[in-house]
Amino acid sequence: xxxxxxxxxxxxxxxxxxxxxxxxxxxxxxxxxxxxxxxxxxxxxxxxxxxxxxxxxxxxxxxxxxxxxxxxxxxxxxxxxxxxxxxxxxxxxxxxx
Amino acid sequence: xxxxxxxxxxxxxxxxxxxxxxxxxxxxxxxxxxxxxxxxxxxxxxxxxxxxxxxxxxxxxxxxxxxxxxxxxxxxxxxxxxxxxxxxxxxxxxxxxxxxxxxxxxxxxxxxxxxxxxxxxxxxxxxxxxxxxxxxxxxxxxxxxxxxxxxxxxxxxxxxxxxxxxxxxxxxxxxxxxxxxxxxxxxxxxxxxxxxxxxxxxxxxxxxxxxxxxxxxxxxxxxxxxxxxxxxxxxxxxxxxxxxxxxxxxxxxxxxxxxxxxxxxxxxxxxxxxxxxxxxxxxxxxxxxxxxxxxxxxxxxxxxxxxxxxxxxxxxxxxxxxxxxxxxxxxxxxxxxxxxxxxxxxxxxxxxxxxxxxxxxxxxxxxxxxxxxxxxxxxxxxxxxxxxxxxxxxxxxxxxxxxxxxxxxxxxxxxxxxxxxxxxxxxxxxxxxxxxxxxxxxxxxxxxxxxxxxxxxxxxxxxxxxxxxxxxxxxxxxxxxxxxxxxxxxxxxxxxxxxxxxxxxxxxxxxxxxxxxxxxxxxxxxxxxxxxxxxxxxxxxxxxxxxxxxxxxxxxxxxxxxxxx
Numbered sequence: 001x002x003x004x005x006x007x008x009x010x011x012x013x014x015x016x017x018x019x020x021x022x023x024x025x026x027x028x029x030x031x032x033x034x035x036x037x038x039x040x041x042x043x044x045x046x047x048x049x050x051x052x053x054x055x056x057x058x059x060x061x062x063x064x065x066x067x068x069x070x071x072x073x074x075x076x077x078x079x080x081x082x083x084x085x086x087x088x089x090x091x092x093x094x095x096x097x
Numbered sequence: 098x099x100x101x102x103x104x105x106x107x108x109x110x111x112x113x114x115x116x117x118x119x120x121x122x123x124x125x126x127x128x129x130x131x132x133x134x135x136x137x138x139x140x141x142x143x144x145x146x147x148x149x150x151x152x153x154x155x156x157x158x159x160x161x162x163x164x165x166x167x168x169x170x171x172x173x174x175x176x177x178x179x180x181x182x183x184x185x186x187x188x189x190x191x192x193x194x195x196x197x198x199x200x201x202x203x204x205x206x207x208x209x210x211x212x213x214x215x216x217x218x219x220x221x222x223x224x225x226x227x228x229x230x231x232x233x234x235x236x237x238x239x240x241x242x243x244x245x246x247x248x249x250x251x252x253x254x255x256x257x258x259x260x261x262x263x264x265x266x267x268x269x270x271x272x273x274x275x276x277x278x279x280x281x282x283x284x285x286x287x288x289x290x291x292x293x294x295x296x297x298x299x300x301x302x303x304x305x306x307x308x309x310x311x312x313x314x315x316x317x318x319x320x321x322x323x324x325x326x327x328x329x330x331x332x333x334x335x336x337x338x339x340x341x342x343x344x345x346x347x348x349x350x351x352x353x354x355x356x357x358x359x360x361x362x363x364x365x366x367x368x369x370x371x372x373x374x375x376x377x378x379x380x381x382x383x384x385x386x387x388x389x390x391x392x393x394x395x396x397x398x399x400x401x402x403x404x405x406x407x408x409x410x411x412x413x414x415x416x417x418x419x420x421x422x423x424x425x426x427x428x429x430x431x432x433x434x435x436x437x438x439x440x441x442x443x444x445x446x447x448x449x450x451x452x453x454x455x456x457x458x459x460x461x462x463x464x465x466x467x468x469x470x471x472x473x474x475x476x477x478x479x480x481x482x483x484x485x486x487x488x489x490x491x492x493x494x495x496x497x498x499x500x501x502x503x504x505x506x507x508x509x510x511x512x513x514x515x516x517x518x519x520x521x522x523x524x525x526x527x528x529x530x531x532x533x534x535x536x537x538x539x540x541x542x543x544x545x546x547x548x549x550x551x552x553x554x555x556x557x558x559x560x561x562x563x564x565x566x567x568x569x570x571x572x573x574x575x576x577x578x579x580x581x582x583x584x585x586x587x588x589x590x591x592x593x594x595x596x597x598x599x600x601x602x603x604x605x606x607x608x609x610x611x612x613x614x615x616x617x618x619x620x621x622x623x624x625x626x627x628x629x630x631x632x633x634x635x636x637x638x639x640x641x642x643x644x645x646x647x648x649x650x651x652x653x654x655x656x657x658x659x660x661x662x
Contacts, residue, residue, distance in 0.1 A: 015220050020175045027183075047184035048175065049228075052221060053213045059397070 320660030385606020451486020
């Protein structure tokens, strides 16, 4: 079984755009990838809902696991993705002064 | 026209329009005790139907995402992915195979994720709306109902809905949306904010909106917060006059001034460098309040000098030499920060907040000022810099020394505490300008928590005591010849803007959408009239009387066009 640990680089954490890109990539890989936060239970990385529900924040560590052919290459790709700041620009403004 | 033909709510903006109703379809209701399929064959068919429905909804959302752009596309793309989520689909399938009815299974499976998200709070809780929109679309498809949410608009229409999710709002064909009427929601909700930014007349919390039928003509007036069903010719004519006049106002771009040419700078309040970029083509003379909190909120450590300098430089570059007033970090009270706010203060609004943070975290202030100075050097901009929540002359002097030490040229303080307003002349000996924050000044003058909706009458900037303090600060500025700005909601009220100009305020900072109406009001009154408005309002004994006295002196055409009442 292949395993990697990576720190989330995106400022918003593994939410929103980063979660979407990650889940899409995990799903497209064709390999069953699982993701866990800290010592928590691993969940299906292809499920954006499960991934978001982990509530992983910027700077926190996650562990990816996968089995089967090409698992190492897939995890390397996903690690590179998570180690990049995937934030979209254009955040909203705060309330009144 | 009978009274029953007028629906009432809260208006967003000042616009008015007449058009046909286009109803956004409501979410299908789920029968909670529906029986599931009776046999294995039925269950297999239900599973098949559910799989197809999820896939179709996901594809439809993806197509919408492709047609949309920017942030909207991102939101829709994430929602599409939720509809194709393998875990969600397999849980629904499991429930159906266990004997549940298909739409109940969808409802329950979504509810489990929604509960998980709600419990997590923050960003995740806000995504629950997207999850529910997936549920509604899937269930509507299972039952052959029209797709919930906003329909494709065949002609320009007034969109009427119980509520609109961000995804719904994002899907609006804005060039065909004349107005928006919402039965629920609030003036600070997502839809209201978007409508306000785009200048689309919008009325929220309209009781009885659900009874409006597709195709019915309605007159929507955001200034009065009314929706007239089947408007008569007089109402139509009035709306048309307002619509044309407001459209004309929006084309005015000159600097703010009274009819006799007394300059009053019209500036924008912003919170991010992206806001600054959006002002590139806007008819504002600069930024009167750049709140820097956004950089700091929701973080576990303070942003570095490099990080901050990059953001300030982006904002300065976007404004291309126009005036920019940057306010240093205003944290504490309702805006706590993990790395500086002390917990356990009994009265945070009266505690270590605003400039007072310097007592515990001087490095934070020094880093921010250095970042601003560096951004100024890199861009050639000349930002004015001010500190929030200054109460004494010593604080003003200390802040000025810190700012000048790193090379900031124009240093000011906010006047939000009555003590600073009363002694503004002394404060102005230490700094180059002051800016009155009317929201907090009202809170501290009236001893009234800004966040308590039930006490909103006490927070009115028309309270005579608040007006007296604003006048005291403005007079001090006039006496020593230094600029006195106002940033806060009151600057966006055209009547208040006239009063402030009359008191001697030299700049008004507000949300960019509010600028055209204020520019128009100023241009229609001589400075002398503004002064008389100030005198009349301050002679009143109560807030409603003060506003009425001011309004009585406003030019009738201005009152009509801006629907000031």
